Amino acid sequence: MLENRPARKKPYSTLTFFSYLLGMPQIILCHIGSLLVLQTGLSWGSVGWIVFLYLIRMLATTGIYHRLLTHKSYQAPAIVLWLGCIVGASAGQMGPSWWKAHHVNHHQYVDQAQDPHSPYTPAKGMKGFLWSQIGWLLSPRFFPDRLPADVERDVVLRVIDRLHFLPLFALGGLSYYIGGLEYLGAFFLSTTLLFHGVQTVNSLSHLFGKRPFVTDDHSRNNGFVALITLGEGWHNLHHAFQASSRQGITLRQGKVVYLPDPTFWFIQLLQGLGLASRLRVPTERELLASAAAPIPPTSTLEVPSTR
Ligand SMILES: [Zn+2]
Numbered sequence: 001m002l003e004n005r006p007a008r009k010k011p012y013s014t015l016t017f018f019s020y021l022l023g024m025p026q027i028i029l030c031h032i033g034s035l036l037v038l039q040t041g042l043s044w045g046s047v048g049w050i051v052f053l054y055l056i057r058m059l060a061t062t063g064i065y066h067r068l069l070t071h072k073s074y075q076a077p078a079i080v081l082w083l084g085c086i087v088g089a090s091a092g093q094m095g096p097s098w099w100k101a102h103h104v105n106h107h108q109y110v111d112q113a114q115d116p117h118s119p120y121t122p123a124k125g126m127k128g129f130l131w132s133q134i135g136w137l138l139s140p141r142f143f144p145d146r147l148p149a150d151v152e153r154d155v156v157l158r159v160i161d162r163l164h165f166l167p168l169f170a171l172g173g174l175s176y177y178i179g180g181l182e183y184l185g186a187f188f189l190s191t192t193l194l195f196h197g198v199q200t201v202n203s204l205s206h207l208f209g210k211r212p213f214v215t216d217d218h219s220r221n222n223g224f225v226a227l228i229t230l231g232e233g234w235h236n237l238h239h240a241f242q243a244s245s246r247q248g249i250t251l252r253q254g255k256v257v258y259l260p261d262p263t264f265w266f267i268q269l270l271q272g273l274g275l276a277s278r279l280r281v282p283t284e285r286e287l288l289a290s291a292a293a294p295i296p297p298t299s300t301l302e303v304p305s306t307r
């Protein structure tokens, strides 16, 4: 229990604290910077830039930060992890230690007081939604209370974590170099859309959607969130099987049904290129054993005898 733990020493240095502190103005800057497009307008080229940056950085957030770095749902060479984390940082998603620290806390204390971004605590309703969507990132909760030891042991990941702002600024500079203020505005807009897209996993996927699997939290499978986050919206499956590299899975009438999961397709692509291996996916027997609703007797799949 938390309250029985001895008092921890300060989890990171003052320099690291100031590095993390930059994250808050980054979020605000990207929101305000998006307004540039009202002044410059958007060409087809800059719209394409918005979409391209959104997709590539969303995949880095979901496929690398979440499913590889945090949950180790597959294995990949260090270079894939490092490059993926640089792209993740360029999304304004902070660095690998910061990201994993918060996400581990989310899973450990899901929808309880220590969960950094639950829409049920410290507030509910619209206030709870706003807290989980953005409020927690503009509060003292922004600063993790501990950093993951495995990430901290990797000097490359530690450097990316502390210099998380450099890839973001570099991508902003590249955007300006390519197309001036219009592309810089497109970069800000893409980053802001990405920011809110990622946050909907914390907010909407704990509020709205189906719960085909038994979990002791409010996680839900939400198709809209899955669409904008390339598969992360199948969040009830994720909380039921956190180590699964495939999240697009549900149950219908006692049968396992696979759902669109572009992040899983991306991981399969990496596998095809020899850059990912040992993809972890639950068996149909394990999935059925976690069904929230009783399995109909007409099911053609064998129900585990332990149920
Ligand atoms: Zn969750």
Ligand SMILES: [Zn+2]
Pocket: 066, 070, 071, 103, 107, 238, 242
């Ligand atoms: Zn997770």
